[in-house]
Amino acid sequence: MSFEDMRQPIESGCPDGFQYMHPVMRKNFGMWKFHEHPKPGVLRHVAHSGDEIWTVKAGTQRILDIYSLRKLTEIGEKYGDGYVRFTIRSNIEYMVSDAAKVDPLITALTDAGFVVGGTGNSVAMISHTQGWLHCDIPGTDASGVVKAMMDELIDEFKNCNMPNRVHITTSCCQINCGGQGDIAINVQHTKPPKINHDLVANVCERPSVVARCPVAAIRPAMVNGKASLEVDEKKCICCGACFPPCPPMQINDPEHTKLAIWVGGNHSNARSKPTFQKLVASGIPNNPPRWPEATAIVKRILKEYKEGARDWERINDWIDRIGWPRFFEVTGLPFTKYHIDNWRGARSSLNASTHIRF
Amino acid sequence: MAAKKMYDTPMLDELEKGPWPSFISGFKRLRDDHPDERINEMASSLLGQLEHSYETRKGYWKGGTVSVFGYGGGIIPRFSEVGDAFPASREFHTLRVQPPAGNYYTTEMLNQLGDSWEKHGSGLVTFHGQTGNIMFIGTNTAGTQHFFDEINEYGWDLGGAGPCVRTAMSCVGSARCEQSCANEHAIQRWLVNNFTDDVHRPALPYKFKFKVSGCPNDCVNSIERADFAVIGTWRDDMKVDQDEVKNFVKAKGREYVIDNVITRCPTQALSLKDDDTLEVDNHNCVRCMHCLNVMNKALSPGDDKGITLLIGGKRTLKIGDLMGTVIVPFMKLETEEDYERLVEIAEETIDFFAENALEHERTGEMIERIGLVNFLEGIGIDVDPHMVNNPRQSSYVRTDGWDEEAEKWFARKSEEAAG
Numbered sequence: 001m002s003f004e005d006m007r008q009p010i011e012s013g014c015p016d017g018f019q020y021m022h023p024v025m026r027k028n029f030g031m032w033k034f035h036e037h038p039k040p041g042v043l044r045h046v047a048h049s050g051d052e053i054w055t056v057k058a059g060t061q062r063i064l065d066i067y068s069l070r071k072l073t074e075i076g077e078k079y080g081d082g083y084v085r086f087t088i089r090s091n092i093e094y095m096v097s098d099a100a101k102v103d104p105l106i107t108a109l110t111d112a113g114f115v116v117g118g119t120g121n122s123v124a125m126i127s128h129t130q131g132w133l134h135c136d137i138p139g140t141d142a143s144g145v146v147k148a149m150m151d152e153l154i155d156e157f158k159n160c161n162m163p164n165r166v167h168i169t170t171s172c173c174q175i176n177c178g179g180q181g182d183i184a185i186n187v188q189h190t191k192p193p194k195i196n197h198d199l200v201a202n203v204c205e206r207p208s209v210v211a212r213c214p215v216a217a218i219r220p221a222m223v224n225g226k227a228s229l230e231v232d233e234k235k236c237i238c239c240g241a242c243f244p245p246c247p248p249m250q251i252n253d254p255e256h257t258k259l260a261i262w263v264g265g266n267h268s269n270a271r272s273k274p275t276f277q278k279l280v281a282s283g284i285p286n287n288p289p290r291w292p293e294a295t296a297i298v299k300r301i302l303k304e305y306k307e308g309a310r311d312w313e314r315i316n317d318w319i320d321r322i323g324w325p326r327f328f329e330v331t332g333l334p335f336t337k338y339h340i341d342n343w344r345g346a347r348s349s350l351n352a353s354t355h356i357r358f
Numbered sequence: 359m360a361a362k363k364m365y366d367t368p369m370l371d372e373l374e375k376g377p378w379p380s381f382i383s384g385f386k387r388l389r390d391d392h393p394d395e396r397i398n399e400m401a402s403s404l405l406g407q408l409e410h411s412y413e414t415r416k417g418y419w420k421g422g423t424v425s426v427f428g429y430g431g432g433i434i435p436r437f438s439e440v441g442d443a444f445p446a447s448r449e450f451h452t453l454r455v456q457p458p459a460g461n462y463y464t465t466e467m468l469n470q471l472g473d474s475w476e477k478h479g480s481g482l483v484t485f486h487g488q489t490g491n492i493m494f495i496g497t498n499t500a501g502t503q504h505f506f507d508e509i510n511e512y513g514w515d516l517g518g519a520g521p522c523v524r525t526a527m528s529c530v531g532s533a534r535c536e537q538s539c540a541n542e543h544a545i546q547r548w549l550v551n552n553f554t555d556d557v558h559r560p561a562l563p564y565k566f567k568f569k570v571s572g573c574p575n576d577c578v579n580s581i582e583r584a585d586f587a588v589i590g591t592w593r594d595d596m597k598v599d600q601d602e603v604k605n606f607v608k609a610k611g612r613e614y615v616i617d618n619v620i621t622r623c624p625t626q627a628l629s630l631k632d633d634d635t636l637e638v639d640n641h642n643c644v645r646c647m648h649c650l651n652v653m654n655k656a657l658s659p660g661d662d663k664g665i666t667l668l669i670g671g672k673r674t675l676k677i678g679d680l681m682g683t684v685i686v687p688f689m690k691l692e693t694e695e696d697y698e699r700l701v702e703i704a705e706e707t708i709d710f711f712a713e714n715a716l717e718h719e720r721t722g723e724m725i726e727r728i729g730l731v732n733f734l735e736g737i738g739i740d741v742d743p744h745m746v747n748n749p750r751q752s753s754y755v756r757t758d759g760w761d762e763e764a765e766k767w768f769a770r771k772s773e774e775a776a777g
Contacts, residue, residue, distance in 0.1 A: 006427040007507050011558065012515045013551035014526065017458035017533070017543050020467060025533045032536040034655040045534050053534060063495065065384030065401075066481035067391070069472050073465035082465045086457075086485040088527065088578055095534070113379050129488060132411035133404075134436060134452060134495060136421045141411065143381050144373055151376030176673040177488045180582050212718060214676050241675055247420065254415035267582050269574035270648045271624055274581050276679050288412040289372040311618050312652065343678055 022083035022095040024053050040160040041116035042102055054096050056105045059115040059125045059157060062090040063143055071112050079105040089125040091118050115157060123156035123166045127179065131172040137244050138172040139187035139257040140286045145170050148290040152299060163309035174239045180265030182315040183301060184277050185294055188260035192236040193249035200228040204246035212241050259284040259294050263301060264316035275316045281333050304330045323357045362399045365406030369413060388481050400480050400496065403446035407438060424451050424499050426506045430559040432516030433502050449498040453505060454491035454517040456525045459543030460533055461486065471509060478505035489567065490527035491517040522560035526550040526568035529577040537650060538572030539590030539663040540691060545570045548697050549704055563715035566708060574647045581682045585721040586704060587668040593688055594660035595640040602656035607634040619649050664690045669707060670722030680722040683730060687744035706737035740770060
């Protein structure tokens with residue numbers, strides 16, 4: 001094809017969502033009064049005009065094959081009003097103006113194998129990254145971890161009876177495409193990269209790789225007469241930041257790439273300011289196809305949170321109230337030297353007071 | 359015609375068990391039931407490579423350079439390192455497509471997109487990836503161009519990939535939420551569509567993300583994930599429907615209200631009176647949303663709505679996670695001029711970022727390196743005590759411009775007072 005025949009793109013950018021919005025939502029845009037949560041997976045929003053919109057939310061496998069997508073749209077056409085949206089955790093929401101459509105919609109979704117829930121104080125769908133399916137630097141899979149965990153957490157998704165909502169995230173490398181979560185399951189490498197010195201000079205832009213290291217542990221070097229890079233393994237924090245710009249610096253290892261669990265990340269401004277998640281467990285085996293060790297720890301944390309937290313406490317609020325020593329006590333997780341931060345700003349995480357719970 | 363190549367997938371088969379919908383079962387439907395050889399062979403090959411990853415605990419995709427004619431980004435290129443063993447998915451690129459603001463779709467439009475994807479791609483799609491794009495997962499280089507050409511004709515455009523302005527995201531917002539204090543979707547489109555060139559042709563030091571939430575519940579995680587976070591808020595008194603307060607107290611009991619609402623207020627701005635009405639110290643309310651969330655019918659945001667702007671949020675790489683910092687505590691967004699001012703701040707920010715950030719440095723990291731004041735002076739925004747938790751604690755600072763700076767403060771204050 002010659003240059004002249006190539007089609008010029010139309011740079012239309014982000015489309016206007018209004019054209020795809022339920023007519024009741026268009027009509028009452030910015031004029032909503034309150035909402036209720038009549039039952040798990042269902043929301044009822046009432047506008048100042050008196051109009052109502054009902055939402056039915058369902059969890060899916062997130063990576064949809066065309067058959068599953070068509071099943072979802074078919075349900076929306078047959079039982080809903082043909083208007084849907086997706087939440088940031090990849091749940092599908094059907095909006096209908098007639099309350100009588102809610103139950104048939106729930107039945108159709110459930111019969112088709114989708115899971116209605118995820119509203120209110122539920123364990124929401126785990127947000128996840130690409131993993132072995134599509135990422136170029138993954139330490140683990142993402143879809144598989146999430147599928148295996150949601151199999152075990154499905155009742156909490158469906159029942160919505162936690163103290164407050166629980167957002168769980170996963171990340172398949174330490175760069176962390178995944179966000180902050182009440183609980184986060186993230187890759188944690190434990191050994192420095194293994195370098196293929198035959199390839200570095202041809203594949204990697206060496207100064208960029210040196211600059212990428214957070215602890216300045218990488219330097220240019222001649223190895224076996226070849227221009228390459230070397231890592232000061234005493235300084236290396238095994239984060240894997242060098243791997244994306246320099247694939248011959250392989251950070252992933254079937255044995256030494258582990259999973260770590262972090263808790264207390266909260267993006268909302270409700271009650272306290274937004275918080276970052278904190279490390280609670282590491283050294284967890286990266287164990288496909290069902291990662292039982294990681295799931296067991298998540299379930300243990302959730303059990304204690306559900307029993308110990310007061311209404312409306314997110315996991316960070318609960319731990320703020322009971323203190324970290326109690327958190328480790330009730331969950332049975334070990335507290336180690338690795339829990340004490342030594343990165344920039346670490347002093348602010350130390351207890352400079354006599355505030356101690358006994 | 360030779361039968362398609364099949365691979366044993368004992369580990370992946372384990373992920374077909376259990377009650378949650380299985381993505382593996384979906385892949386197998388494409389492999390076993392789809393009539394088009396291109397699709398069923400690709401699905402089979404993909405399952406083979408994924409099983410290989412599960413067995414060896416390693417990923418086998420490498421990046422490369424693929425884009426559509428006229429653009430420099432928007433595609434995540436993937437070439438298999440084990441393509442000889444799994445040839446039908448040797449090239450398996452993803453197209454990132456910008457969703458409509460608020461992620462609304464008609465089922466009709468979803469079907470149309472699905473039909474186009476079935477023609478040119480693998481039949482696998484995610485709504486949405488972590489940045490917020492529709493991820494059309496899996497096609498070859500020719501397929502990326504054909505698919506894009508087709509959907510671009512009916513209103514869809516690629517998102518960002520690489521060091522560029524990325525696809526933006528906004529919450530459900532005014533379309534369905536009573537807490538919303540802004541038109542999130544308009545804000546998202548004003549911002550990101552002003553930078554389509556920077557979305558499609560990666561030329562920044564690193565990525566730059568816009569996210570918009572309608573209220574401080576921040577359902578799109580903008581403070582922790584966006585370089586440029588816009589959050590709806592209000593500055594007059596919150597609205598209290600005292601009859602609904604009384605109904606709530608009656609239904610839940612005084613103890614519940616005191617334990618779950620009154621004492622949870624971070625600035626002790628609430629008081630439950632003996633007659634079961636609620637008194638609010640609005641001057642000390644920090645708009646945290648907790649009481650509005652719990653007493654949804656009784657309490658609502660005020661009428662004098664606007665937005666707060668925070669800059670510099672990001673995740674770990676390179677210096678550690680950073681939250682965004684308040685740059686504009688409050689601005690109205692009502693007139694076209696108001697929106698233009700917001701876009702102007704974004705332009706100033708991105709220009710300053712493009713000129714001053716190091717390669718692969720995010721906006722928040724640049725601010726950490728040069729100090730907030732240098733950044734503010736660079737984009738022409740005045741300092742404000744809302745930007746800090748507390749003033750400086752260290753005396754290690756040169757202050758010989760103090761009198762001039764104090765004059766600026768008083769001049770601004772008298773300007774504000776004059777209206």
